[in-house]
Amino acid sequence: MSFNGKLNVLCIGGGMISEEVVLPTLFQQRRNGKIDKIAISSLNSGILKRLQEVFPNEDFVPYPDPATTDPDAPFPDLYRQALGDLGEHGLVYVCTPDHFHTRMVLESINAGYDVCCMKPLCLKVDEAWEIIELAKAKGAYVFTEYHKRKDRAVRALRYKFRRGELGEPLYGHAWIEEPKYMPLKVFGAWAEKSSPFEYIGTHYADVYYYVTNLLPKRVVAWGQKKFLPKHGSDAYDANQAVVEWEDGSAFWIQTSWIRSDNNAAMTSQGMMFQGTKGEYKADHKDRHLNFETDDKGFEQFNPNFFKAYDSWDSEDGVEHVGYGYESNSQPLEDVLKLKTATDGMSPEEAVAKRQEMIAAWTELNTRALPENALIGVAINEAVRISVDNGSRFVEFGEGMQPRLA
Numbered sequence: 558m559s560f561n562g563k564l565n566v567l568c569i570g571g572g573m574i575s576e577e578v579v580l581p582t583l584f585q586q587r588r589n590g591k592i593d594k595i596a597i598s599s600l601n602s603g604i605l606k607r608l609q610e611v612f613p614n615e616d617f618v619p620y621p622d623p624a625t626t627d628p629d630a631p632f633p634d635l636y637r638q639a640l641g642d643l644g645e646h647g648l649v650y651v652c653t654p655d656h657f658h659t660r661m662v663l664e665s666i667n668a669g670y671d672v673c674c675m676k677p678l679c680l681k682v683d684e685a686w687e688i689i690e691l692a693k694a695k696g697a698y699v700f701t702e703y704h705k706r707k708d709r710a711v712r713a714l715r716y717k718f719r720r721g722e723l724g725e726p727l728y729g730h731a732w733i734e735e736p737k738y739m740p741l742k743v744f745g746a747w748a749e750k751s752s753p754f755e756y757i758g759t760h761y762a763d764v765y766y767y768v769t770n771l772l773p774k775r776v777v778a779w780g781q782k783k784f785l786p787k788h789g790s791d792a793y794d795a796n797q798a799v800v801e802w803e804d805g806s807a808f809w810i811q812t813s814w815i816r817s818d819n820n821a822a823m824t825s826q827g828m829m830f831q832g833t834k835g836e837y838k839a840d841h842k843d844r845h846l847n848f849e850t851d852d853k854g855f856e857q858f859n860p861n862f863f864k865a866y867d868s869w870d871s872e873d874g875v876e877h878v879g880y881g882y883e884s885n886s887q888p889l890e891d892v893l894k895l896k897t898a899t900d901g902m903s904p905e906e907a908v909a910k911r912q913e914m915i916a917a918w919t920e921l922n923t924r925a926l927p928e929n930a931l932i933g934v935a936i937n938e939a940v941r942i943s944v945d946n947g948s949r950f951v952e953f954g955e956g957m958q959p960r961l962a
Contacts (some may be wrong), residue, residue: 560900564892565644567670569636569661570652571599573606573743574675578863579652580608581877582885583747584615587815591889596620596643598636618642640668648892650885651675655755656748657804659684662699666691671698671895673888677759677937678930682958685934689927698895700888704762706767706923707880707887709861710839714830715768717837723871724834726769726806731761733826738847740785740792748814752780754796755937758812761828762800762936763925768830770922771802775934775952775962778943784815798940800874805954820869822857887924931957 566583586592599605608622620639621632625948640649640803649665651658651674659679665672678701679685692699695949696889705711717723735757740748745755765771778798785792794814797933802808816825822842848856858864863881868874895914899907919926925933937949939959950962 560646560896562590562893562897563646564889564896565594565596565647565784566592566650566889567596567598567639567643567647568650568652569598569639570650571597571604572652575652576611577606578881579650579885580612580615581746581831581863582882583650583889584612585877585882586886586889591893594618594644596639598639600631600633601629602626602632606779633750637664640665640670643670644819646896647671648673648889654744654750655680656747656750656754659688662688663691666695666697666699669695671700671888671892672701673702673885674926676701676703676763676930677755677933678925678927679934680755680937680941682935682938682956683933684686685927685931686956689931692915692927696908696915698888698911698915699927700891701925701927701933702884702888702926703760703763703767703930703933704862704881704884705764706925707884708841709880710841711764711768711828714828714839715839717828717835718768718832722835723830723832723837726771726802726804727831728806729765729808729828729830730811731764731808731826731828732811733757733761734795734811734816735824736816736818736820736950737784737788737814738818739823740790740814741788745790748785748790748792752796753812754778754780754793754798754810754940757824758798758810758940759795759923759933759937761808761810762798763930763933764828765800765802765808766929766932767922767925768805769802769804771804771806772957773932773939773953774801774803775950776800776936776939776943776959777946777948777950778940780944782791793944796940796944796959798936798943800936803862821855822859891918891924935959 596618602621602623605619620635647670704874767941780796785810794815797811800808826841846858864877868876933959943951952962
């Protein structure tokens with residue numbers, strides 16, 4: 558069947574990131590004429606019932622159906638039926654906890670679909686290589702949603718660095734910290750399987766690689782468990798890591814899940830970078846736009862990530878804007894380009910053309926395609942190994958495999 562310019566999209570997972578960013582992006586892109594059918598698969602129909610209430614004017618196919626299913630009955634494998642029903646010209650968004658990513662990405666590729674996976678791509682280098690090899694063989698597009706790559710504050714750093722204005726890298730520092738309710742409530746079911754570094758710190762590990770194109774040489778990391786274990790979770794309160802890169806520069810990343818629940822913004826984050834010719838400093842939390850209302854109190858409002866505004870084109874419409882929207886739209890735009898470029902080709906010709914286009918994007922290192930996303934996976938795994946082994950140094954061998962030094 559020839560391509561009509563619209564994709565069928567399946568979102569696997571109905572949690573916070575789906576509700577707040579991914580689904581509003583997909584619904585808006587459907588209004589823009591780029592998506593046909595949207596399906597959502599989640600663990601139970603209660604989650605999908607909530608999404609129907611949050612988005613009362615948006616149609617989607619639910620797996621399982623709230624109209625016929627016990628809201629608490631679990632259906633952990635129903636996404637496979639949703640994959641089977643997706644139809645031709647499909648794109649899958651994997652928005653589940655990190656430890657489910659690998660099998661869902663691999664199954665989506667094997668089902669013949671392109672994929673957008675929330676960061677990190679996976680948790681082990683071995684798994685990343687399995688995804689890399691399968692995606693290459695199939696000509697599949699697999700995008701890891703590192704939305705900091707679309708943040709204009711980060712793009713400005715990359716732009717000036719690549720033009721030599723900052724000189725050679727010396728050192729840097731980044732911080733990204735979230736409140737206690739994230740591991741205790743929002744991620745309570747799986748926070749112990751992750752850590753603040755693996756879940757949010759990976760953003761800044763990827764940023765340094767995205768900006769400099771350098772590979773990591775070795776890592777040393779620390780972790781603390783003082784508050785959360787006393788409140789029902791064996792997750793780490795905080796993790797810190799230092800990454801030494803192949804050129805000898807060093808980058809410190811501090812992360813935590815124990816900021817006050819009364820924080821004026823959900824995530825405190827920022828970065829500095831020192832080069833031989835210049836310095837970069839940015840507070841990625843405080844964009845100097847604040848509200849104070851009876852309902853919400855004091856609010857630090859970040860207009861850059863993902864916010865709703867009045868539509869330019871309708872009286873009561875809403876338009877979502879920001880680097881979160883741009884990042885989640887990028888795989889949709891790329892897959893549309895791939896589909897258009899290969900429309901009418903034989904399967905063999907289409908795979909070859911896809912491989913050529915994806916290889917060119919990988920070389921650019923603008924999108925976090927599998928070989929680019931591998932760096933964040935490797936640093937994540939190295940941090941876990943270092944913390945589990947008394948904060949010993951971890952080096953990277955062939956294929957970015959981490960090993961104790």
